[in-house]
Amino acid sequence: MKLFKAGAAAAVSVVLALTATACGGSSDKASDSGASGGAKKDKIVIGIKFDQPGLGLKNPDGKFTGFDVDVATYVAKELGYQPNQIEFKQAVSAERENLIANGDVKLVVATYTINDKRKAKVDFAGPYFKAHQDMLVRADDTSITKAEDLNKKKLCSVTGSTSAQNIKTKLAPDADLREYPGYSECLTGLENKAVDALTTDNSILAGFAAQEKNKGKFKLVGLNLSDEPYGIGLKKGDKDLQTKVNAALKKMVEDGSWQKSVDANFGPAGYKAEPAPQITEGS
Structure with a gap:
């Protein structure tokens, strides 16, 4: 009987563990701002452009390249996500606010100019670039x-x-x-x-x-x-996420990653980008 009880207890423990694992995954529309409580989330969905070479481009091999892609990847890393945990979703200009409001994406990094009309619907972090x-x-x-x-x-x-x-x-x-x-x-x-x-x-x-x-x-x-000051769009009122993204952008500039990405993506075109702008959103 003792052997039976021990086996039953072990089985129950396995079932409970599996149940906890099944319930612990995050959805695309989860409201978390990144890793919390030491637990890594499954993925983060970020809206980018798919048709802008040098900024956000989906290549024939399925890989994404460009300055906005580099910024999104860096920010995601600072929020606790590795590159293989990022899902890039196409964010055409007319749909950016809807994607954020509906929870289809956590962030939009898509040559997204900060202006008052858009700020009535979404919040921004940044700016991180001035065009x-x-x-x-x-x-x-x-x-x-x-x-x-x-x-x-x-x-x-x-x-x-x-x-x-x-x-x-x-x-x-x-x-x-x-x-x-x-x-x-x-x-x-x-x-x-x-x-x-x-x-x-x-x-x-x-x-x-x-x-x-x-x-x-x-x-x-x-x-x-x-x-055209580019900002990272996020859900209106999510001040915690805004603060974390701003901190990530500041770090990207300070450690040289921002300039390295600018040189790699715009240098070949002979385009001279302005220095990284001061972050004003959320301050």
């Missing part, structure tokens, strides 16, 4: 040298981006605005002469222009039409 709005045109086009030249011309940007609206409302009200789902579609339209210019942040445009397949086809006009 400026510019325009990309065909290399042989000499007719567009300033924003006003876009009047009566076809201007492309992505749905949900603030860049085209900035030109349309302030600088070239007669521009024929064409909004496409992604930058790749705009670039194809530019090459095929379906549109005359593509506008967005200079960092994004430089990444496209520097691609091997695009070398010699396009050029940056060289305008600073706006300041």
Whole structure:
């Protein structure tokens, strides 16, 4: 009987252990801010762009590269996640707020400019980078040298981006605005002469222009039409996560990882990034 009881007790212990393991996994929409109580979470879901070379690009082999990818990976590490615990989810411009609000992602690191309209819906950490709005045109086009030249011309940007609206409302009200789902579609339209210019942040445009397949086809006009401070989007009111992400960004700058990533991702395009900006969100 003693042997039987000992065996039964062991079996119960195994069942309880398995039950605890099954209940202990985290879901994509968990509200934790990282590792807590010494326990590692299964994964963290981070929204990035999939079509921005130099910033957030999904390569044919399924791997992700770019400055935003490096920032996301570094921040995730500081929150307690290894690279194999990160799930990258595509965050197109028009869906970034919804992805955060619905809990589909924990963070959005996707050339996400901090502005008051967006801050009404989500919170930000950062900024971690400062870009400026510019325009990309065909290399042989000499007719567009300033924003006003876009009047009566076809201007492309992505749905949900603030860049085209900035030109349309302030600088070239007669521009024929064409909004496409992604930058790749705009670039194809530019090459095929379906549109005359593509506008967005200079960092994004430089990444496209520097691609091997695009070398010699396009050029940056060289305008600073706006300041674009990139922040990391997160759920509104999650001050604990905001504080942790800000701390991670500061550490990335201090230990040289930020500059190393800037050089690796933007250097080949000859794009000169500004120094890391001061963190203002959450302060």
